Every structure is written in C-alpha cells, then in structure tokens.
Amino acid sequence: MLTRTHYDHLVVxxxxxxxxxxxxxxxxxxxxVLCERAGDLLQRASLNNQARVHNGYHYPRSLLTALRSRVNFQRFSDEFSPAIVSNFRKLYAVPRRFSKVSARQFVRFVEQIGAPIEPASRYDTALFDSDLIEAVFSVVEHAFDAVILKQLVRERMDRRGVELALNTEVLRFQKHPEGLEVHYRDSSGEGLVTATEVLNCTYSGINDLLKRSGLPVLRIKHELTEMALIQPPEELRGLGVTVMCGPFFSCMPYPALQQHTLSHVRYTPHLAWEDSDDGETEMGERWMAAPKVSKYPHMIRASSLYLPCMARSRYQSSIWEVKSVLPQSEGDDSRPILFRRDHGLPGLICVMGGKLDNIYDALMEYHPGSTAP
Ligand SMILES: Cc1cc2nc3c(=O)[nH]c(=O)nc-3n(C[C@H](O)[C@H](O)[C@H](O)COP(=O)(O)OP(=O)(O)OC[C@H]3O[C@@H](n4cnc5c(N)ncnc54)[C@H](O)[C@@H]3O)c2cc1C
Structure with a gap:
C-alpha cells in the first residue's frame, strides 16, 4: 500500500x-509517488523500441522535429552516457525510386540542420545494390541500452526520494477538495489516496485511464508494431542502417540484448486504431496479449532487395509494442509531444513523447525556463 494519504504529485x-x-x-x-502496474520500471515502450538516439536525420519532412532532435541528441547522450552505445558505424541510404527525398535533397536537409554527413566508404557502399540505391552516407547516430537506462533512472529516483509503488495499477481519478482522488489496486487490494497533481504518463494507456475516469479522450493514434530481433550477417555486425525516406527499413543495434532490430515501414505496423470517447477501451492491452503472427520473413525479403546480405540474417524473436503517435505526425512523420495541463480536471496533466529525448521538451513545457532535469 502507498505510505501516505496525500502526495504533492502522483505519477502514473x-x-x-x-x-x-x-x-x-x-x-x-x-x-x-510513482505508481507502475508492472513489477519493474521501463518494461513497455521505453524498453520495446528501436533504441535509436535520434540526431535529426530521420525527419527530412519535419524540420522542427529534426532541429529539436539535434538539440536533444547531445544532451540526452551526455546525461545518460553510461547507457549510450556509439561503437558502430551508422549509414543512411537513399533509394533511386519510391523515396520521398533524393540524395541531393537529403544532403541539403542534413546541412540545414547542421548534422555531420559524409559519403560512406567504398566498402560500406558496396554492401548495397547500386541499381536500387542512389547514395549511401555515413552519419553520427547512437543507440541506447534500455536496461542500463532503467538502472540510471531508478538510482536517480532513489537518490531524490521518490516513493516507488511497483505492481500498483491506477484505476481512475476524480475531483477532490485537495486536488484529485486516486483509486489504485496493488497486491493487498484496492486503495485510495489524494494528490495535488496527477501526471498521466501511461503512453499508449493515456486514454484508457481517462475513459475509466469518465474524462474526454485525447486524439491519439495507435499501431500494434513488430520489430524483428535478428543476428545480422557478419558484415552488418558493427553497422546500423536506415534506408529512407518511404516504405523502407532500418536495421539497428539493440544493445540491451546484443542483437539488431529490423523494422520495416510496411511490415512493422500490423494494425492501427484511434481512440474515441465511445470506442472500445484497453485495445492496446488486448492486442498485446493476443496471439500474433510475425511478418519477419517479409521484412527480411524486402530489406535484402536493397541490402543483399540481409538474406543471411538469422531471426531470433520479435519485439511487440503499441506505438502511439499524435495525429499531426501522420503526414510528416514528426514527433511532437503531448503536454495537456488540467485535462478534464484541475491538477491532471497528460504527457506523451514521441521519442525518449523529447523528455526535454516535456520538461520545458512543465517548467518553462527550466533547463535541468
Ligand atoms: C516500435 C517503437 C519504436 C520506437 N523507436 C524509438 C527510438 O528508436 N528512439 C526513441 O527515442 N523512441 C522510440 N520510440 C518511442 C519511445 O519508445 C516512447 O516515446 C517512450 O518510450 C515513451 O515513454 P513513456 O514513459 O511515456 O511510455 P512507457 O515506457 O510505455 O511507460 C508507460 C508505463 O505506464 C504503465 N501503465 C500504464 N497504465 C497504467 C496504470 N493504469 N497504472 C499504472 N501504470 C500504468 C505501463 O506499464 C508502462 O510502464 C519507439 C516506440 C515504439 C513503440
């Protein structure tokens, strides 16, 4: 059970x-106090993702997201340096056909955002099918180890005196003279506390909690996603590859498991839905629990057209997760944050970031003028 009856802030x-x-x-x-329904921190999207520390290259169709990524890249890499993995070469390749940018446009965009770029080595370029790929570039992009990241944020929480309530699911909240009344369930049953402010940081579950509290839902689109975990062929071991910009793929180191993830724009999303006030609840959780059929053979076949050695990669398993994006990301693949104060109730804040490094944008929204977390 939670140790107090009232908190200044309850984070869900x-x-x-x-x-x-x-x-x-x-x-x-x-x-x-932080309430997490699982038995540990960072068990969902913060673990089940591509582990890329974005440095802007991925967003040629959204200059704002690219520029914010540039700013946040260094800060995130410095602040969480023990979790940062940079011992691999990172390549971006631009196909001759079906890409939304040409190689020349990509270079111009990268120069505009001030990110490092140079032609890839002859060895790396030769890995690609030159009939299909117009140009290959060497860039600077990192990966993060989500397990080390978890240890870092846990240590910080302990040092700063956050009360951590694991295996504690928040059921709903409602108005109370002292802020909000929060109903929760843990191993000893159901309980209730009050908090001056509640932060709903449940990502794909934000609207589930709002609905259970009788509050209007926010416009959020969800996708059930699959990334294949693979042992790449020898040539790709020290490499991360992104082929863009369109229906292509990324193959990135996934440091937490010492494997690579393979994601494909066409095959990674299995299905999509948008929350609505009168629609079903808990869709994401139900899909996560349902049996699923992997599309990894399609991912490997499609990626080996451009990068033939991919055909020799060995599939290990899949990472499944619900990916949540704001509808404004649809057209330009941008990653804005959602930060909604007093949503339906005074003192209720809903926060959702499209990438880990957007945490700095969320902190700026929370405390305008603040710089340090
Ligand atoms: C396929 C995919 C690839 C991605 N690739 C990248 C990438 O390469 N780089 C990048 O920076 N970002 C990436 N992202 C985005 C990134 O994962 C998210 O922006 C980030 O993890 C969101 O963090 P969060 O803390 O909001 O969500 P989560 O990590 O999902 O945390 C939400 C937590 O809320 C808990 N919870 C839910 N409901 C309740 C409740 N009622 N009571 C108590 N607890 C509850 C859940 O158990 C969970 O632990 C990717 C996401 C996906 C899905």
Missing part, C-alpha cells in the same frame, strides 16, 4: 517519462 506510469518527471519533481522538494 514508470516508463522513461514517468521516472524522469517524478525525479525532477522530487528534486524540487515535493512529496512524489
């Missing part, structure tokens, strides 16, 4: 966002 969701925001608030001397 122990992913990267909830953990960092809870630490930030505790550092300001507030009484903070």
């Amino acid at each position: 969701g122990g992913g990267f966002y909830g953990a960092v925001l809870a630490s930030e608030l505790a550092a300001r001397g507030r009484r903070v």
Whole structure:
C-alpha cells in the first residue's frame, strides 16, 4: 500500500517519462509517488523500441522535429552516457525510386540542420545494390541500452526520494477538495489516496485511464508494431542502417540484448486504431496479449532487395509494442509531444513523447525556463 494519504504529485506510469518527471519533481522538494502496474520500471515502450538516439536525420519532412532532435541528441547522450552505445558505424541510404527525398535533397536537409554527413566508404557502399540505391552516407547516430537506462533512472529516483509503488495499477481519478482522488489496486487490494497533481504518463494507456475516469479522450493514434530481433550477417555486425525516406527499413543495434532490430515501414505496423470517447477501451492491452503472427520473413525479403546480405540474417524473436503517435505526425512523420495541463480536471496533466529525448521538451513545457532535469 502507498505510505501516505496525500502526495504533492502522483505519477502514473514508470516508463522513461514517468521516472524522469517524478525525479525532477522530487528534486524540487515535493512529496512524489510513482505508481507502475508492472513489477519493474521501463518494461513497455521505453524498453520495446528501436533504441535509436535520434540526431535529426530521420525527419527530412519535419524540420522542427529534426532541429529539436539535434538539440536533444547531445544532451540526452551526455546525461545518460553510461547507457549510450556509439561503437558502430551508422549509414543512411537513399533509394533511386519510391523515396520521398533524393540524395541531393537529403544532403541539403542534413546541412540545414547542421548534422555531420559524409559519403560512406567504398566498402560500406558496396554492401548495397547500386541499381536500387542512389547514395549511401555515413552519419553520427547512437543507440541506447534500455536496461542500463532503467538502472540510471531508478538510482536517480532513489537518490531524490521518490516513493516507488511497483505492481500498483491506477484505476481512475476524480475531483477532490485537495486536488484529485486516486483509486489504485496493488497486491493487498484496492486503495485510495489524494494528490495535488496527477501526471498521466501511461503512453499508449493515456486514454484508457481517462475513459475509466469518465474524462474526454485525447486524439491519439495507435499501431500494434513488430520489430524483428535478428543476428545480422557478419558484415552488418558493427553497422546500423536506415534506408529512407518511404516504405523502407532500418536495421539497428539493440544493445540491451546484443542483437539488431529490423523494422520495416510496411511490415512493422500490423494494425492501427484511434481512440474515441465511445470506442472500445484497453485495445492496446488486448492486442498485446493476443496471439500474433510475425511478418519477419517479409521484412527480411524486402530489406535484402536493397541490402543483399540481409538474406543471411538469422531471426531470433520479435519485439511487440503499441506505438502511439499524435495525429499531426501522420503526414510528416514528426514527433511532437503531448503536454495537456488540467485535462478534464484541475491538477491532471497528460504527457506523451514521441521519442525518449523529447523528455526535454516535456520538461520545458512543465517548467518553462527550466533547463535541468
Ligand atoms: C516500435 C517503437 C519504436 C520506437 N523507436 C524509438 C527510438 O528508436 N528512439 C526513441 O527515442 N523512441 C522510440 N520510440 C518511442 C519511445 O519508445 C516512447 O516515446 C517512450 O518510450 C515513451 O515513454 P513513456 O514513459 O511515456 O511510455 P512507457 O515506457 O510505455 O511507460 C508507460 C508505463 O505506464 C504503465 N501503465 C500504464 N497504465 C497504467 C496504470 N493504469 N497504472 C499504472 N501504470 C500504468 C505501463 O506499464 C508502462 O510502464 C519507439 C516506440 C515504439 C513503440
């Protein structure tokens, strides 16, 4: 059971966002509790993702997202340096056909955002089918180890005195004279506490919680996604590859498991839906629990057209996760954040970031003018 009857802040969701925001608030001397329904922190999207520390290259159709990524890249890499993996070469390749940018446009865009870029080595370029690929570039992009990241945010929470309630599911909240009344369930049954402010950091579950509390849903689109975990062929071991910009693929180191992820724009999303006030609830959780059929053979076949050695990669398993994006990301693949204060109830804040490094944008929204988490 939670140790107090009232908190200054109750954070729902122990992913990267909830953990960092809870630490930030505790550092300001507030009484903070974080409720996470799983038995550990960072078990969902903050673990089940491509582990890319974005440096802008991925967003030629959204200059704002690219520029924010540039700013956040260095800060994230410095702040969480023990979790950062940079011992691989990173290539971006532009196909001759079906790409939304040409090689020349891509270079111009990268120069505009001030990111490093140079032609890839002859050895790396020769890995690709030159009939299909117009140009290959060497760039600077990192990966993160989500397991080390979890340890770092956990240590920070402990140091700053955040009360951590694992295996604790928040059921709903409602108005209360002291802020909000929060109903939860843990191993000893159901309980209730009050908090001056509640932060809903449940990512794909944000609307589930709002619905259960009788509050209007936010416009969020979800996709059930699959990334294949593979042992890449020898040539790709020290490499991360992204072929863009269109219906192509990425093959990136996934440091937490010492494997590579393979994602494909066409085959990674299995199905999509948008929350609505009168639609079904808990769709994401139901899909996550349902039996699923992998599309890894399609991913490997499609990627080996451009990068023939991919045909020799060995499939290990798949990472499944619900990916949640704001509808405005649809057209340009941008990654804006959702930060909604007093949503339906005074003192209720909903936070969702499209990438881990957007945490800095969320912190700026929370404390305009603040720089440090
Ligand atoms: C396929 C995919 C690839 C991605 N690739 C990248 C990438 O390469 N780089 C990048 O930076 N970002 C990437 N992202 C985005 C990134 O994963 C998310 O932006 C980030 O993890 C969101 O963090 P979070 O803390 O909000 O969510 P989560 O990590 O999902 O945390 C939410 C937590 O809330 C808990 N919860 C839910 N409901 C309740 C409840 N009622 N009570 C208590 N707890 C609850 C959940 O158990 C979970 O632990 C990717 C995402 C996906 C899905």
